[in-house]
Amino acid sequence: MKKYLIFFLTWPLFAGLENLEIDQAISILKHNNLELKISHFNEQMKAYEAAAAKGQHYGKVDVAVTGMRSNDAGNVFGFKLQSREATFGDFGFAEFDMSGSTNPLPVAPQELNYPEARDHYQTKISYMLPLYTGGKLSEYGRITKALQRMSQWDTEKLMNEKIFQTKKAFYDITLVENYIVNLSKIIQNIQQLEAVVKSMGEEGYAQEIDLLEVQARLAEAESMHNQAKLNRDLAYQFLSFLLNEEVTSIKKVNEMAPLPTINTKALEENNIDIQKALLGLQISKMAVNVEKANYLPTIGAFGEYGSADNTLWNEFRDKEAYTVGVQLKWNIFNGGSDSANLQKAKVNHLKVQDQVALAKSGTALKVKKLETEILSKNADVESYTKQLRFAQKVYENYRARYKEGIVSISDVLIKQSKELEVLLKLLTIKNERNTKIFELNSVLNTGGNV
Incomplete structure (x- = not known):
C-alpha cells in the first residue's frame, strides 16, 4: 500500500504539459529554450566587452609592492638613494687620507665596491591616462556597443x-491528428467493406481473391495509420525539445495558418537581416575612422607616487617620491601600411553599402516569392479539398454498386485508393502552405503573433 501511495504522490512530478495552447508554448519557449539561453549569454559577453572598451577612457592605476635583497654594488647604492639614505661615506670618503699627503684618486673604496647585502622594499602607485588618441578609443567603444546590438x-x-x-x-x-481521424474513418469503411465481401462470399456472390484484396488494402491503411501516429509522436518530441519541457498534448489549432499582412515600409523597419546590414554599415564607417586615427598623434599622461626603505612601509611619508609627465607620440612613417589599411576600410564600407541595398531588394523579393507560393498553395488546398469530397462520394457510390453486383471489388478499391491518395496530398499541401506562412512571419519579424 505504501508503494502505491508513493507512486501517486510523485506521479504529477513526471506528468508533461497537457492541453497546451500555442501562446503558452511560445511564452515557455522564450524562457526555457536552451539555444536562446546560450544566445543571451553571448549578449552578456558582448555587453561586458563594450564596458571594457569604455573603461579604457579612464586610464589605468597599478599598485606594485616589491621586495628585494642584494649585495650588488650598483643595486645597494640605488637602494639607498631611493630610500633617501645615501651619505658621503657610501662613496668611501672614510677610507681617504684627508691630510693630502697621498693621492686619494687611485684608492678603491671598499664600502662602495663591496657593500653589505641590503633589503629593499618599494611601494609604488602609478596612473596612466590617455588624453588624446585621435578618436580611436571612442570609435572602439562605439564599435563594441554596435557589436553588442x-x-x-x-x-x-x-x-x-x-x-x-x-x-x-x-x-x-x-x-x-486530423489525418489520423480521417484514416480511422477510412479503415472503418474498409472493415465494413470486408464484412460485406465475407457476407457475399458466403452466399456465393464473391470470390476468396476479393476478400484477400480488401484485407490487403486494410493492411495498407492500417500501416499508414501507424506511421501517422509515429509522426505525431515525433512532432511532440520535437516540441518538447524546443520548450525544454515534456509536452503530452496540445490544444489543436486551425489547420490553415492565417496569411499575415505585408507592409513594405514596416518590412524594412522590422526585418532583422536589413537591420543587421544597416548596423554593419555603421560599424564599417567606424572602422574607417579608426584607420584615420593612425595619422594623428596620441597624447598620454602618467603619474607615479611611492616610497622605499629597507623595512616594509617604514617612514613612508618621510621617504615618499613622485613623478609626473606627459608623452606625445606621432608615427610619421611606416612604409605605407596606414594608407593601405585606410583604403581597405573605405572599400569595405562601399561593399557594405551594396550589401544593405542587396538585403533590402533580396528581402522584398523573398517576401513576394513566399506570398506567391502561399497563394498557389491556397488554390491547391481548395482543389484537393474538392477532389477529396468527390473521391469520398465516388467510393460510396462504387461500394453500393458492388453490393448490387454491378462493379468488381477491384473497381471499389481503386476508388478507395484514390481517396487515400488525395487525402495524403491534401495533408502535404496544407503542411507546405503553413511552412511558407511561418517563414513569411519570420521574414516580416512579426514575433509571437499567430
Whole structure:
C-alpha cells in the first residue's frame, strides 16, 4: 500500500504539459529554450566587452609592492638613494687620507665596491591616462556597443526561428491528428467493406481473391495509420525539445495558418537581416575612422607616487617620491601600411553599402516569392479539398454498386485508393502552405503573433 501511495504522490512530478495552447508554448519557449539561453549569454559577453572598451577612457592605476635583497654594488647604492639614505661615506670618503699627503684618486673604496647585502622594499602607485588618441578609443567603444546590438539582433533572429518551429509543430500535430481521424474513418469503411465481401462470399456472390484484396488494402491503411501516429509522436518530441519541457498534448489549432499582412515600409523597419546590414554599415564607417586615427598623434599622461626603505612601509611619508609627465607620440612613417589599411576600410564600407541595398531588394523579393507560393498553395488546398469530397462520394457510390453486383471489388478499391491518395496530398499541401506562412512571419519579424 505504501508503494502505491508513493507512486501517486510523485506521479504529477513526471506528468508533461497537457492541453497546451500555442501562446503558452511560445511564452515557455522564450524562457526555457536552451539555444536562446546560450544566445543571451553571448549578449552578456558582448555587453561586458563594450564596458571594457569604455573603461579604457579612464586610464589605468597599478599598485606594485616589491621586495628585494642584494649585495650588488650598483643595486645597494640605488637602494639607498631611493630610500633617501645615501651619505658621503657610501662613496668611501672614510677610507681617504684627508691630510693630502697621498693621492686619494687611485684608492678603491671598499664600502662602495663591496657593500653589505641590503633589503629593499618599494611601494609604488602609478596612473596612466590617455588624453588624446585621435578618436580611436571612442570609435572602439562605439564599435563594441554596435557589436553588442548585433548580438541582440542575432538572438531575435534565433527567437523568430524557434517561434517558427514551435508554430509549425502545433500545426503539424493538428494536421496529423486530423489525418489520423480521417484514416480511422477510412479503415472503418474498409472493415465494413470486408464484412460485406465475407457476407457475399458466403452466399456465393464473391470470390476468396476479393476478400484477400480488401484485407490487403486494410493492411495498407492500417500501416499508414501507424506511421501517422509515429509522426505525431515525433512532432511532440520535437516540441518538447524546443520548450525544454515534456509536452503530452496540445490544444489543436486551425489547420490553415492565417496569411499575415505585408507592409513594405514596416518590412524594412522590422526585418532583422536589413537591420543587421544597416548596423554593419555603421560599424564599417567606424572602422574607417579608426584607420584615420593612425595619422594623428596620441597624447598620454602618467603619474607615479611611492616610497622605499629597507623595512616594509617604514617612514613612508618621510621617504615618499613622485613623478609626473606627459608623452606625445606621432608615427610619421611606416612604409605605407596606414594608407593601405585606410583604403581597405573605405572599400569595405562601399561593399557594405551594396550589401544593405542587396538585403533590402533580396528581402522584398523573398517576401513576394513566399506570398506567391502561399497563394498557389491556397488554390491547391481548395482543389484537393474538392477532389477529396468527390473521391469520398465516388467510393460510396462504387461500394453500393458492388453490393448490387454491378462493379468488381477491384473497381471499389481503386476508388478507395484514390481517396487515400488525395487525402495524403491534401495533408502535404496544407503542411507546405503553413511552412511558407511561418517563414513569411519570420521574414516580416512579426514575433509571437499567430
